[in-house]
Amino acid sequence: MAFKPNEYQQITMDDRFLNLDERTRKFVLNSWAKGFADIIFPAINEKRFSVLYSDNPASRPNSPVNAIIGALILKEMFNLTDDELLASILCDVRFQYALHTTSFKSQPFSDRTFSRFRERLYLYNLETGRDLLHEEMEAMANVFVKYFDINPSVKRMDSIMVSSSCKKMSRLEILYTCVANMVKAVYKTGEYEHLKNMEHYLDEDDRNKTIYHRKNEEITKRLQEIIEDAYTLTKELGEAYAELPEYQLLQRVLKEQTEITAEGKIVPVEKEKISPDSLQNPSDPDATYRKKAGKDHKGYVANILETIDEKASIITGYDYDVNTHSDSSFCKGTIEKLGKQEKEITIIADGAYSSIENIELADKNNIELITTALIGKLPDEIQSEFELNEVTHEVVKCPRGEKPYKTRYYEKSGLYRASFNKKTCEHCPLREKCGAKLQKKSAYVLITAKTIQRASYLKKMSTEKYSVLQKIRNGVEGIPSILRRKSHVDVIPVRGLVRSKIWFSFKIGAINAKKALKMAAEMAAVFYKNIKVRFILTKSGKNQAKLSLVA
Incomplete structure (x- = not known):
């Protein structure tokens, strides 16, 4: 089957839509189909998928790829089966208008079109390791960000456990x-x-x-x-x-x-x-086991990256893996994927994404990583004021400005042991917070560079600016809720990491499509609301009404 670009993207003179009665056309143009046809469909890059087909022009041409992808997004938007989707396309002119197929003599879909396309994506992924659909969904998201002029400087992350549809086995x-x-x-x-x-x-x-x-x-x-x-x-x-x-x-x-x-x-x-990576069910060999928040999970985990400003939000990045993949690993992968930023961006996430390594990696890429908490034992904020010389491996001074008379450095663990005069620490008001321990003749503090970094981060998080940013993160928790309640992500009817990710990708595309249609409707409503009609009566001669549209 040869790849052929879709040439039926504009309404022609003999288009079926033009032959409809005026009332039907009005209903279609006032429905979701208009926004989908004008915003979602043009954002699909069908050439990306040409590698799935033969380059022999003599072979039978493929069904329009952008129409297939658009249809599968509609399938997830309306929670349809493949058969219900095909029936909707054949019988509902709104679906045909949305997919730009009203000019076709017969609709270019069969009962196997959608399953065969998913199979092509699956086999290509196995062969090359490249996920074309993942690339396309993120590329479409970036088109929406530009279309609606969403400021890309603030992003927020969250993860969701995705259950495998296989049976739980002993x-x-x-x-x-x-x-x-x-x-x-x-x-x-x-x-x-x-x-x-x-x-x-x-x-x-x-x-x-x-x-x-x-x-x-x-x-x-x-x-x-x-x-x-x-x-x-x-x-x-x-x-x-x-x-x-x-x-x-x-x-x-x-x-x-x-x-x-x-x-x-x-x-x-x-x-x-027994390892969490062990076989959970022979029918889904990729699924793994994980216990999170006191609950047992068998299957996969997805990570969501949402770009947000005061106007709207779009999921601009996501990942999907076995559920033993940690949030911290997802965070590292996301930062590496974003790469070095020309302008600083901010990523807000919960405490599971935090680690000093991730914060340092983010800093190198001009990314500010803000988490709502740190994992592990928390240092006191006062410990951020210890000053180290990491060249000579000495503690320069304590939070109160006192210099130790001796410092010992343990290279293997990165631990500093600073010894102070006992009288210096005995009556110090900061002793309970800095971690100093009294001995017979002296006092000592055990500190590491990582502890100082963690304490500095905690101190920064306690400021009013970061409190506001942490509240922004809470909104991303609505995405997992939508995926469960409306997209039914826990009952994906296929098994295996690659196959289930294909279905998950279309669910992400559907969420973004709904967001885009909602934003378009809101923008249109604001536009028409702000149009004012003024009648200006002139005094010369007859009263003449002049219509002035002021946006």
Whole structure:
């Protein structure tokens, strides 16, 4: 299938829309379709996706890419299935007008158009590692920022846990499913000699019998039996089936869930030793486990970067990964992606994004990172006033201006031990805050450069300016709420990191499209509200009415 640019983007003389009655046209032009056609659709760069198609002009041309992407954004805006989306496009002129397809003799979509396009995105991502849809959604967001003249200097971040649609499984279920899947895969090849004493895994009722009907037996015994079957199966098969995904999952689960004792026996590993990255369900091998805010999560995590000013806000950046990926790592990746800024920008986030390393990286890129809190034990703000000489590795003075008579530096830990005269510290009003400890003849303070940095940051955060900025961050928490309540992000009907990210990207595009349409409607309302009609009556001759439009 060859890539062909969409030439049907302007209304032609024989356009179906022009043949509609005036009343219908009026309804369409007063609906969301007008804003989508004028603002959202033109922002889609279809040439970005030309790499998904053949460059042979003799082959069959593709369906218009910008119309497909626009349609999939509408799908998420109205919470439609693929079939409902296709029906809406075929039967609703608003959808056709929004997608600039009213000039087509027949709509350029079939019941497989959308799934095939997602499949192309998926395969291209696997092959190259490049996420074209992610690039496009962020590029469209930047178009909206310029279109609505949103000041890009302030951004805010938040993350959301995204549940996998796969079933929550116990260790026993995971191991049993992996063994059963491998047995069935071998059975299909006809190599029955490898399945000695394992034919019961082919029985549809065997799963329930093993997992649920044998509860009178200890779970450890049942688990051990399945582990031994799995181990025997891998030994029997060797590397002959190494390319099969079932075999790879079986090897993975044995590595994660078992260990070899000193006597050479394979046994279940202790639960505490199982990694959060371990297999949660064979149907979604990418999903990971994480406990956050006292809740168990199985699946993925997304990070949202929203650009905001007093007029509006747009999601200009996002990321999507397994849920073991930390907020701090997302923050680092976001700063690196933004790169060096010509004009200083501010990113506001919660305490989970904070670290001295991230703050330093942000400073290098002319980015001010503001977090609502710091993770870990907090120093006292007074400790920010210690002065160090990091060349000679000495403590120059304490917060009260006193110079220690001796400093010892521990290079491995970066710790400074400053010794002071006991009389100097004994009656000092700052002693309880600076961390000084009294001894028989002296007093000492343990301090690091990182502690001073953290204390300086805490002191800066307590100012009125930063209190205002921290309040701005609270608004971004509405995005995860919208993704859950309206976009149903926790019930994405596909599994796997790459596939589910494609669906998530369209949900982000839909949120931005709604924001853009709302801003356009508000701007239009303000414009018409400010137009004043004045009738000026002239005194010369007859009274003549002059209409003056003053915006």
